Amino acid sequence: MTRVLVTGASGFIGSHLCAELVAGGHTVRAMTRRPDDYAGAGEPIAGDVSDPDSLEPGLAGADAAYYLVHALGSDDFVERDAEAARAFGEAAARAGVGQLIYLGGLGVDDGRLSDHLRSRREVEGLLAGGGVPVTTLRAAIVIGHDGISWELTRQLAQRLPAMITPAWVSTRTQPIALVDMIRYLVGVLGRPETYGSAYDVGGPEVLSYGEMLRRVAKIIDGRPLPMLPVPLLTPRLSSAWLQLITDVDPVTARNLIGSMSNEVVVRDDRIRRLIPGDQLGYDDAVRAALIDCRRAGESW
Numbered sequence: 001m002t003r004v005l006v007t008g009a010s011g012f013i014g015s016h017l018c019a020e021l022v023a024g025g026h027t028v029r030a031m032t033r034r035p036d037d038y039a040g041a042g043e044p045i046a047g048d049v050s051d052p053d054s055l056e057p058g059l060a061g062a063d064a065a066y067y068l069v070h071a072l073g074s075d076d077f078v079e080r081d082a083e084a085a086r087a088f089g090e091a092a093a094r095a096g097v098g099q100l101i102y103l104g105g106l107g108v109d110d111g112r113l114s115d116h117l118r119s120r121r122e123v124e125g126l127l128a129g130g131g132v133p134v135t136t137l138r139a140a141i142v143i144g145h146d147g148i149s150w151e152l153t154r155q156l157a158q159r160l161p162a163m164i165t166p167a168w169v170s171t172r173t174q175p176i177a178l179v180d181m182i183r184y185l186v187g188v189l190g191r192p193e194t195y196g197s198a199y200d201v202g203g204p205e206v207l208s209y210g211e212m213l214r215r216v217a218k219i220i221d222g223r224p225l226p227m228l229p230v231p232l233l234t235p236r237l238s239s240a241w242l243q244l245i246t247d248v249d250p251v252t253a254r255n256l257i258g259s260m261s262n263e264v265v266v267r268d269d270r271i272r273r274l275i276p277g278d279q280l281g282y283d284d285a286v287r288a289a290l291i292d293c294r295r296a297g298e299s300w
Helices: 012-023 077-095 115-128 148-159 178-187 209-221 235-245 250-257 270-274 282-295
Strands: 003-006 027-032 043-046 064-067 099-105 134-139 163-165 198-200 227-229
Touching: 003 012, 012 027, 012 178, 064 077, 077 099, 077 115, 099 115, 099 178, 115 134, 115 250, 134 178, 148 209, 148 235, 148 250, 148 282, 178 282, 198 270, 209 227, 209 282
Parallel strands: 003 027, 003 064, 027 043, 064 099, 099 134, 134 198, 163 227
Antiparallel strands: none
């Protein structure tokens, strides 16, 4: 039985991960800033990665820890994420943790990565700075109810009869279903051959953002989604446009939009051999997310 700490336990990925780990027989500590309000799987424990002094209780005695947090909703997220990752890696080393598992972002580090993706890559190194081996899974959009990138996609496809689109709608990406993302996160736990390694993860299809939007619109109500490209629509204008159409936090949306000009596709599929299994296709992942949305009492 593995003793595991999950940061971001009340978040989109963390909540599903905690449930799956508990179902698999692991002992889970769910780190949250508000443990009294936590209603998910695992034992809630107070902790905040931005407060190094709060990390010791959750990490004490843990065999492994998942790092699923970021400060994307802040304008200074690059600095805040770097400080938190450095502190967490050092605290994990002091606690004798054997493995850190981090969910990062896809993208070729060619000097042209967005601030968001460059920060994700920087965090990988900072987590490892304390000496604990890190297993990194690099993903693009995770398709599931309450995922921020997925909510942007769903709300745009649902609410607009047509779109004036920026250049980034032609960028290729490789979305992955929530169920497959969780399967990979659980699958690398306690696997020594993954220590110190980074793996690209994605679903079975490579799509442009425009194709993703069109297919969501078709699934929701069977209609086409006409698009008129406007190449001069800048990231800042794009984020202002998203603020008008969606209810996603505007700072988070702006930081995400900056990454949509970077192609994010799997270039190394070692994870498919390490953790074999059928993957959910994009349309099926969308349908599953919409079902969960309806179960949560939201309309679409």
